[in-house]
Amino acid sequence: MPESPLLPVAEAQARLFAMAATVAVENTPLRHAAGRWAAEPVHARRTQPAADLSAMDGYAIRHADLPGPFRLIGESAAGHPFAGNVGAGETVRISTGAALPLGADTVLVQEEARREGTLVHLDGDGPAHKRRNVRPRGLDFHDGDLLIDAGARITPARLALAATAGLAALPVRRPIRVATLATGDELVPVDTPATGLQLPESNTLMLAALLADLPVELIECGIVADSCDDLGLTFASLSAATDLIVTTGGASVGDHDLVRPALRAAGGSIDYWRIALRPGKPMLAGRLGGAVVLGLPGNPVSAFVTALLFVRPVIAAMAGAADPRPRTVTAPLGEDLPANGPRTDYLRAELRDGRAFASTIQDSSMLATLARAGCLIHRAPGAPAARAGESVGILPLA
Numbered sequence: 001m002p003e004s005p006l007l008p009v010a011e012a013q014a015r016l017f018a019m020a021a022t023v024a025v026e027n028t029p030l031r032h033a034a035g036r037w038a039a040e041p042v043h044a045r046r047t048q049p050a051a052d053l054s055a056m057d058g059y060a061i062r063h064a065d066l067p068g069p070f071r072l073i074g075e076s077a078a079g080h081p082f083a084g085n086v087g088a089g090e091t092v093r094i095s096t097g098a099a100l101p102l103g104a105d106t107v108l109v110q111e112e113a114r115r116e117g118t119l120v121h122l123d124g125d126g127p128a129h130k131r132r133n134v135r136p137r138g139l140d141f142h143d144g145d146l147l148i149d150a151g152a153r154i155t156p157a158r159l160a161l162a163a164t165a166g167l168a169a170l171p172v173r174r175p176i177r178v179a180t181l182a183t184g185d186e187l188v189p190v191d192t193p194a195t196g197l198q199l200p201e202s203n204t205l206m207l208a209a210l211l212a213d214l215p216v217e218l219i220e221c222g223i224v225a226d227s228c229d230d231l232g233l234t235f236a237s238l239s240a241a242t243d244l245i246v247t248t249g250g251a252s253v254g255d256h257d258l259v260r261p262a263l264r265a266a267g268g269s270i271d272y273w274r275i276a277l278r279p280g281k282p283m284l285a286g287r288l289g290g291a292v293v294l295g296l297p298g299n300p301v302s303a304f305v306t307a308l309l310f311v312r313p314v315i316a317a318m319a320g321a322a323d324p325r326p327r328t329v330t331a332p333l334g335e336d337l338p339a340n341g342p343r344t345d346y347l348r349a350e351l352r353d354g355r356a357f358a359s360t361i362q363d364s365s366m367l368a369t370l371a372r373a374g375c376l377i378h379r380a381p382g383a384p385a386a387r388a389g390e391s392v393g394i395l396p397l398a
């Protein structure tokens, strides 16, 4: 039977994102908000620093009084400000992060000061200008400032920012419930020795590891037999409580490739099947009840690439990411590449001295090659031959 045209990757991603509704928002304690996406813009609830603070350990002085000497009248430590006023010729011992006392405008670092009893002498060049070594109130942000855009990831830095801005919780979306299952009668679980033509099941393990940094609740269904009934029963059991169902294997055209018929039999629908991608052509996207279904090809490298291009991004979309697509960067090619065919290609490649060297054999069953790869080189459909040194788009893997 002649093949129908394959769906371009960008269109397949766009259609998938259109299917993926965002899940409910929960105000979540900061500790549990890491790695999620802000569901609303986040504004500061305090000013940081709250007052003019010292950036160094030393002596708070009035710049106009230089070169001193200065009479020591007290101390300002972090959390314990000096209560009085620094007058002409006076100084206050000050620590990093402590409030600058009234009257003082500059900090003399202790490496440039020499103390004799209650007198402090300049012992070096001294602060070059007024306000030197002072962090002004609001240097970082002011109360009410927009700090995190809606749809931005809660990175470790943004988490610390939110804490400093006076927030104890953040509006993020609940974790995405993702079910994974493998099909194939040749497969055995990893804890069962594979004999003869049996093969250890590795795709769902790889998927779980690929999703480890995302906000997911994983429902691991393991291996389901190559039977429409078994697959249908599993689908039916997942349709109500799952946001995303990811299958691997049985996506192609063989007599035992049953994911499509089983999905239809369970009352699901197929939005598209077969995309212009290598590896990963037989991937399908569909729905079952309230869940999105992604049927990944069984070949491990095909499952890996489609997980990077579709599974991770659709989870990010459901979790409210402003831009859920994978992040690509560029690298110079280590060796010439031939012109590409009609499918988007992702070549397993090693990164050496910042250059990308595509592996000689690009077979979608080869895990040793995938495990060695530091990146995937992106080749657009019909891309002309490329020379060593030319810049290409890559998906970093490490």
Ligand SMILES: Nc1nc2c(c(=O)[nH]1)N[C@H]1C(S)=C(S)[C@@H](COP(=O)(O)OP(=O)(O)OC[C@H]3O[C@@H](n4cnc5c(N)ncnc54)[C@H](O)[C@@H]3O)O[C@H]1N2
Pocket: 182, 183, 184, 186, 187, 199, 200, 201, 202, 203, 204, 248, 249, 250, 251, 252, 253, 254, 257, 279, 280, 281, 282, 296, 297, 298, 299, 300, 302, 364, 365
């Ligand atoms: N006549 C055609 N044959 C094939 C086509 C085609 O267009 N016409 N497409 C090929 C492409 S491209 C791919 S990719 C594969 C994918 O097929 P399936 O999704 O049906 O995958 P399976 O046949 O079930 O398995 C393929 C291969 O991968 C191994 N496998 C499967 N699941 C796992 C797992 N969980 N862990 C480890 N390894 C797994 C399986 O044993 C097979 O060796 O179809 C081509 N055929």
Ligand code: MOO
Pocket: 277, 278, 279, 280, 281, 282, 297, 299, 302, 364
């Ligand atoms: O697309 Mo298959 O995934 O080329 O091996």
